[in-house]
Amino acid sequence: QVQLVESGGGLVQAGDSLKLSCKVSGRIFSGYTVAWFRQAPGKERQFVSRIGWSVGTTVYAESVQGRFTISKDNAKNTVNLQINSLKPEDTAVYYCAAVISPPYGLESPSTYVYWGQGTQVTVSS
Numbered sequence: 137q138v139q140l141v142e143s144g145g146g147l148v149q150a151g152d153s154l155k156l157s158c159k160v161s162g163r164i165f166s167g168y169t170v171a172w173f174r175q176a177p178g179k180e181r182q183f184v185s186r187i188g189w190s191v192g193t194t195v196y197a198e199s200v201q202g203r204f205t206i207s208k209d210n211a212k213n214t215v216n217l218q219i220n221s222l223k224p225e226d227t228a229v230y231y232c233a234a235v236i237s238p239p240y241g242l243e244s245p246s247t248y249v250y251w252g253q254g255t256q257v258t259v260s261s
Contacts, residue, residue: 138162138250140170140232145255148222156217156255158232166190169237170215172206173245174228174257181231183243187215195242222259229254 144156160170171186185196185206194206205218215232233248241247 138164138168138234140234140250140252142230142232142252142255145230145257147258147260150223150259150261152222152259153218153220154222154257156219156230156257158215158217158252160213160215160232160234164189164234167236168234169242170208170232170234171242171248172215172217172230172232173248174226174230175254176225176228179228181245182228183245184230185217186242188237197243219257222257224259224261226257227259229256 139161141159148154166189168189169186172184173181174184175181183197184200185204187194187206187208192208196204203220207216231254232252234250235248
């Protein structure tokens with residue numbers, strides 16, 4: 137079992153920065169991938185970024201490339217998502233998720249087994 141708890145969301149203005157954190161606990165080991173997804177009202181859950189738990193290989197959705205940075209803090213067992221130059225279209229509930237890495241499908245929410253409860257990010261214009 138893996139437990140995930142997100143934090144760091146809030147109401148910000150366009151152009152601001154925000155750092156989301158996903159606290160990871162439980163039986164997680166090197167074969168896992170941890171990802172961030174987001175879901176805006178009325179829209180499907182969308183892949184944002186992912187990181188390999190052991191090697192730390194990162195992948196980003198094209199739409200966030202250059203503004204979002206995913207990282208892992210080994211001391212705190214957290215996966216962080218730094219978001220810069222926030223835009224109103226970044227408004228969504230942000231979720232972290234984890235799975236023992238399969239060879240494909242790591243940008244699909246249906247691949248992931250463990251999910252956090254989500255943290256709301258609202259960007260005003």
